[in-house]
Amino acid sequence: MTDETRQHRFATKAIHAGAAPDPATGARAQPIYFTNGFVFESTEQAADIFAVRKTGFSYSRGSNPTVAALERRVAALEGAKAAIAVASGQSAVLLVLMTLMRSGDSYVASPRLFGGSLGLMRRLDGRYDLKPRFARGMEPADFEAAITPDCKAIVCESIVNPCGFVMDLEGISAVAKRHGLPLIVDNTLASPALIRPIEHGADIVVHSTSKFLAGSGQVIGGVICDGGTFDWVKAGGYDLINQPWPDYDGLVIPERFPETPFAVACRLFGLRDLGPGLSPMNAFLTLTGIETLPLRMERHCSNAKAVAAFLRDHPAVEWVSYPGLPGQTGEANVARYSPQGPGSIFTFALKGGETAAKKFITSLDLVSHLVNIGEIKTLAIHPATTTHRQLSPSERAIAFVGPETVRLSIGLETIEDLIADISQALDQVG
Numbered sequence: 001m002t003d004e005t006r007q008h009r010f011a012t013k014a015i016h017a018g019a020a021p022d023p024a025t026g027a028r029a030q031p032i033y034f035t036n037g038f039v040f041e042s043t044e045q046a047a048d049i050f051a052v053r054k055t056g057f058s059y060s061r062g063s064n065p066t067v068a069a070l071e072r073r074v075a076a077l078e079g080a081k082a083a084i085a086v087a088s089g090q091s092a093v094l095l096v097l098m099t100l101m102r103s104g105d106s107y108v109a110s111p112r113l114f115g116g117s118l119g120l121m122r123r124l125d126g127r128y129d130l131k132p133r134f135a136r137g138m139e140p141a142d143f144e145a146a147i148t149p150d151c152k153a154i155v156c157e158s159i160v161n162p163c164g165f166v167m168d169l170e171g172i173s174a175v176a177k178r179h180g181l182p183l184i185v186d187n188t189l190a191s192p193a194l195i196r197p198i199e200h201g202a203d204i205v206v207h208s209t210s211k212f213l214a215g216s217g218q219v220i221g222g223v224i225c226d227g228g229t230f231d232w233v234k235a236g237g238y239d240l241i242n243q244p245w246p247d248y249d250g251l252v253i254p255e256r257f258p259e260t261p262f263a264v265a266c267r268l269f270g271l272r273d274l275g276p277g278l279s280p281m282n283a284f285l286t287l288t289g290i291e292t293l294p295l296r297m298e299r300h301c302s303n304a305k306a307v308a309a310f311l312r313d314h315p316a317v318e319w320v321s322y323p324g325l326p327g328q329t330g331e332a333n334v335a336r337y338s339p340q341g342p343g344s345i346f347t348f349a350l351k352g353g354e355t356a357a358k359k360f361i362t363s364l365d366l367v368s369h370l371v372n373i374g375e376i377k378t379l380a381i382h383p384a385t386t387t388h389r390q391l392s393p394s395e396r397a398i399a400f401v402g403p404e405t406v407r408l409s410i411g412l413e414t415i416e417d418l419i420a421d422i423s424q425a426l427d428q429v430g
């Protein structure tokens with residue numbers, strides 16, 4: 001990235017950051033480099049790249065030019081020092097936890113998280129003894145109360161999947177700083193167009209790019225961003241980042257890469273050792289999606305607000321959880337962190353309970369019944385029996401997902417058509 005692109009504003013960066021016309025051919029779109037290997041100039045260069053004495057492409061599991069363009073673009077949009085693209089959002093969360101911790105360590109986690117993250121955390125606890133300590137509530141004080149001496153990080157989502165709650169990122173970051181812990185924020189539901197968590201004190205940001213970043217529901221992917229803000233050496237105790245790597249000639253990552261030691265540890269361990277790299281094709285489609293991100297997010301937010309207001313006033317609806325409406329819990333956090341609106345994923349409950357919730361979903365015509373979120377198409381799902389089914393009823397209650405709850409992801413269709421479809425489906429619920 002040149003200094004010029006660094007100074008550009010958000011929509012310009014979404015189109016230009018991290019990619020330039022191809023110097024070999026002049027191609028204006030980012031070329032897709034479908035190659036596993038890259039020919040070395042010399043045996044010395046090959047050895048230098050393998051020992052991380054020099055940077056360069058060697059094998060596409062660890063890095064690839066098309067994937068690198070996506071990494072630079074997401075890093076620029078988040079205001080991060082570096083980013084690593086991976087095969088899915090799920091693997092982004094996995095690599096962050098595995099890079100920071102070893103068996104016996106713990107971390108504080110938000111009680112309301114994406115169901116897949118909760119499932120992963122439970123499995124890592126049971127099989128690898130990486131212990132999540134769930135905060136009792138959503139306030140910074142709840143996170144602080146859950147911290148124990150073996151704690152290595154704090155994890156939350158910027159906007160919570162599925163209830164749309166916007167977290168008090170600066171409050172939670174103040175807790176993290178007081179206890180010398182890195183704050184990890186899953187920014188999938190906001191995207192950097194709505195919230196840039198590093199500006200509010202986060203140290204690491206993760207994304208499922210399968211959602212708003214790619215935008216069209218075609219490709220799975222994930223990104224890990226290193227804010228370069230956390231002092232790992234001072235904090236101590238993060239072996240993989242701070243201790244010499246004997247098989248890399250005693251490499252001490254923070255000495256050679258003082259700006260982005262977390263990103264480097266994550267790439268060496270997460271991609272070279274564990275291996276969930278992103279395909280260049282998926283990186284290309286995601287880059288293409290990001291070019292229109294700011295425009296799409298405006299429409300996602302305005303459509304979601306209109307649908308939420310319609311549902312709130314409908315007699316068949318018990319409640320709507322969309323903090324972008326006046327009088328809702330968490331309204332102040334929306335005004336402070338996400339003034340454009342809290343995204344387009346939210347829940348609502350039907351007075352007729354589970355039967356009505358399921359009848360509503362199957363009565364939709366324009367709106368698709370499927371499990372993705374953050375697409376240009378509007379989607380609906382019954383989370384208690386799908387995304388959140390692995391949780392116990394009490395865990396589901398904490399996550400704000402009851403049998404009567406429907407999750408919507410509002411897309412970019414003409415609003416009158418969306419409301420007409422939702423209205424006819426509510427009529428069928430009776």
Ligand SMILES: *Cc1c(COP(=O)(O)O)cnc(C)c1O
Nearest residue numbers: 088089090114161188208210221
């Ligand atoms: C979807 C999602 C993930 C997992 O991402 P995949 O790309 O589906 O693996 C992680 N976090 C949040 C908040 C998500 O919505």
